[in-house]
Amino acid sequence: MPLLEMKNIRKAFNGVYANEDISLSVDRGEIHALLGENGAGKTTLMNILFGLYAADGGEILWKGRKVHFRSPKEAIAEGIGMVQQHFSLVNRMTVLDNVILNLEGNSFVLKRDQAKTRLLELAGKYGLHVDPDALVSDLTVGERQRVEIIKALYRNAELLILDEPTGVLTPQETAHFFEVLRNLRREGYGIIIITHRMSEILAISDRVTILRDGKKAADLVTSETNAAELSMYMIGRELSEERKAGGAPGTETLFELKGASVHHKHGKSFAPAYLAVRKGEILGIAGVEGNGQKDLAELITGIRKPSSGSLLFKGEDISHMSVKERYKRGICYISDDRQTDSLVTDMSISENLVLRDFAAEPFAKNGMIRKGALLKNAAEKMEKYQIRASGRTGAATPVRLLSGGNQQKLIIARELADDAELIVASQPTRGLDIGATEFVRGLLSEARDAGKSVVLISADLEEIMLLSDRIAVLFGGKIVGVLDREEATVRKLGLLMGGVTEDET
C-alpha cells in the first residue's frame, strides 16, 4: 500500500483548471519529483494535499485511508510536513523556539531542555546542522531550510513536501541537502520534491510526475528516463541548452566601478572593491540572493549614489549623474521588480514602450504626444520582440493585462534600444515560462553579439554559466572573484558563492 495516493484531483480558479484529474502516488522510502513549468499546477496540488486549498474533486488516500484535510494543522497531525517556497519561520525567535512553536507544554524549562535534546538528535541523525540557540534572522537561507525540515520531523512527519527547495541554495548546499534527503529516504520517509531542474531530478528522485497545463503529462521511473524525455513531456520539445559562445570578447573596458560603496542604515554595507565591464561581453554576476545584487544594479544605473569611490563609463566619472543622464549615455536597466520599477501597469503597451523618451522626438513635438509615432513604434517592437496582447485591443492594451513573460519582453524591447551600450539585467527570466526564457536569453546574447555589454545578475547559476563570457561572484556585499568562462566550474563558483575565497579554493 502506498503511503500517499492522490486520485483524479481537480481544482479550478475562476473557472480555469489549475489541476485537472491529477493522480500521484508516493511510497515510503521514495523521493518523488514533481516537475512542470511555471503555472503547471504543482504548488496547487501540494496545497490541496496540505489542507491549504479544498479540491473540487478527486480523493486522497493516506496510508490507505481516505482523508480530507481542512487545514495544514490537520495535515501535520496526520504526519504530513510541507516546506513552502517562502519559509514561515519567525525571524526574531531562536531556532529551538521556532521548532517547538505552537506545541503544547513547552513553557517549562525541563520541556525546553528535552526539546533541545530531541532537536539535536534529529539534526545529528540526518545531517541538518544548525545551532538551536541561534536567532533565525542570523541564519543563511540554507540553514533556515534545515530548520523548516527539522520542524516537520519534530512533528513526526512521515511525508515531506519540498516546494522548489534548491532555488535558493549554492551548488554545494544543494549537494549537502541531497545527502539529507537520501538519509531520510533510508529511514523510510516519503518525499515529494518540486523542481524544474532536470539535472536535480535525475540525481535525486526515484520517480517523477510531470504536470503540464494543469494536467498530468507522464509519470516515469527516473532510472528509465533522461533529460530529453523529461523536457518533451514538460514543454513538448527538447531544450536547446548549449552554452552560447560569444565572439571573442574585446579587452576594451566600457565601465569601471572603483571602490564604490553603499552604506545602509541598518549596518550592512556594499563594498565591491573593483569591477570592470568590457565592451561586448556578458558579465554574469553569480551569488546567493541578498549578497549585494540590488546595490550593484542600483549603483550602476544611478538609482543609488555611492558613499565613496567612483564609477567610470568610457572614462568619464558618472558617480553623481542621475538615472536619466546615465540612460542618455546608454546605460539601461532591466529590473527584477517589473511592476514597480519598470512599468506603469495602467498605461498601454505603446505608452510603456516609450516611458523613457516620450517627451522627445519622434514621439513628441512641441510638447504634443504624437500618437501615430507611438503606435508605429509599438507595432514594430511587438513584432520584433513577440509581445502578445490578448484580445483585440493590441498596442492599446493596459500592461497589467499582459502575462509576466510579455511584460518582461516589453521592458526588454524598451531597454535594448539601439543606442543602449550597457544593460544591467537583473533576474531577467525569473517567473517566465521556458519559451519566454529562451527568447529573453536569446535577446541578451544578440545584444552582446551586437557589441553591447550586459551585466547579468541572476540567482540561477545555470543561466549565468549558459550566457556569460566572464563571471563575477558576489558574497557579503563584495566581489569575491572574477572568472573567465573556461575556468568557471560549478564547483569553483559554488565555493565562492558560499564565501570561500579564490585563494582558499
Ligand SMILES: Nc1ncnc2c1ncn2[C@@H]1O[C@H](COP(=O)(O)OP(=O)(O)O)[C@@H](O)[C@H]1O
Ligand atoms: N489562489 C489562486 N487563485 C487564483 N489562481 C491561482 C491560485 N493559485 C494558483 N493559481 C493559478 O493556478 C495555476 C497553477 O499555479 P501553481 O499551482 O502555482 O503552478 P506551479 O506551482 O506549477 O508554478 C496558475 O495559472 C495560477 O495562476
Ligand SMILES: [Mg+2]
Ligand atoms: Mg509553484
